[in-house]
Amino acid sequence: MSESLIFHFDVDGEDFTSAGQASVQVKKNLRRLGISPEIIRQVSIAMYEGEINMVIHAGGGEADVVVSEDKIEIILADKGPGIADIDLAMQEGFSTATDSVRSLGFGAGMGLPNMKRYTDEMTIDSVVGEGTTIRMVVNL
Amino acid sequence: MTVNELCEKCGFSAVVLADGDREVAGCYIGDLLSWVMGRAKGDDAWITIMSNINIIAVASLADVSCIILSEGVTVDSDIIETAKQKEVNILSSSLPSYETAVRVSEQI
Numbered sequence: 566m567s568e569s570l571i572f573h574f575d576v577d578g579e580d581f582t583s584a585g586q587a588s589v590q591v592k593k594n595l596r597r598l599g600i601s602p603e604i605i606r607q608v609s610i611a612m613y614e615g616e617i618n619m620v621i622h623a624g625g626g627e628a629d630v631v632v633s634e635d636k637i638e639i640i641l642a643d644k645g646p647g648i649a650d651i652d653l654a655m656q657e658g659f660s661t662a663t664d665s666v667r668s669l670g671f672g673a674g675m676g677l678p679n680m681k682r683y684t685d686e687m688t689i690d691s692v693v694g695e696g697t698t699i700r701m702v703v704n705l
Numbered sequence: 706m707t708v709n710e711l712c713e714k715c716g717f718s719a720v721v722l723a724d725g726d727r728e729v730a731g732c733y734i735g736d737l738l739s740w741v742m743g744r745a746k747g748d749d750a751w752i753t754i755m756s757n758i759n760i761i762a763v764a765s766l767a768d769v770s771c772i773i774l775s776e777g778v779t780v781d782s783d784i785i786e787t788a789k790q791k792e793v794n795i796l797s798s799s800l801p802s803y804e805t806a807v808r809v810s811e812q813i
Contacts, residue, residue: 585763589766589791605768609765609766610742610766669759678743679743
């Protein structure tokens with residue numbers, strides 16, 4: 566493919582039960598493009614973790630997935646509370662999720678570490694009180 | 706070993722067999738969803754007692770071959786419908802997670 570394909574999603578922050586819809590759609594789109602199952606799995610998990618984070622912490626946000634010849638970029642932007650200490654947030658097991666979120670099986674403090682684990686590049690831009698933008702790249 | 710065969714040979718109940726011809730390559734036990742996404746491998750059978758709707762998205766995105774609900778845990782009808790739509794296999798076992806995993810291990 567010579568030009569990039571862009572998929573844009575609004576992530577609904579209200580409905581926890583429908584969280585993951587954007588990720589599931591991306592998985593379908595990537596499968597149609599003939600991307601390998603292991604790459605699809607990496608992108609799907611990284612994006613789902615980001616989507617769940619936006620629902621849990623930020624009241625939703627926007628997700629863009631850009632598929633180009635040599636890489637897939639995932640850009641997640643929200644206007645939530647921001648991350649005060651990114652190094653701390655990146656540690657496995659650290660979480661600020663509520664008990665009700667934990668009772669659903671989330672909030673284990675593995676979301677950001679999983680996003681890093683399954684991508685080749687990850688950058689976090691966050692301003693407390695303004696929001697967070699995360700950019701991830703999976704090389705093809 | 707396919708999910709269909711695993712279900713029959715282990716004596717599990719089929720809740721949803723939307724893609725029963727899928728191969729089962731391994732097994733992972735876990736109830737914390739991000740932990741499962743971080744550690745389970747594609748084509749694993751995923752044993753859990755977690756029964757909310759989010760397990761369907763996790764199973765689909767982590768690309769496990771099936772969910773096995775252990776300890777006799779049941780799921781609501783809306784979850785069954787979603788699993789059918791997303792082609793996620795769900796089996797049910799009356800055994801605890803460890804014993805469920807032992808049975809899976811004997812077959813794969």
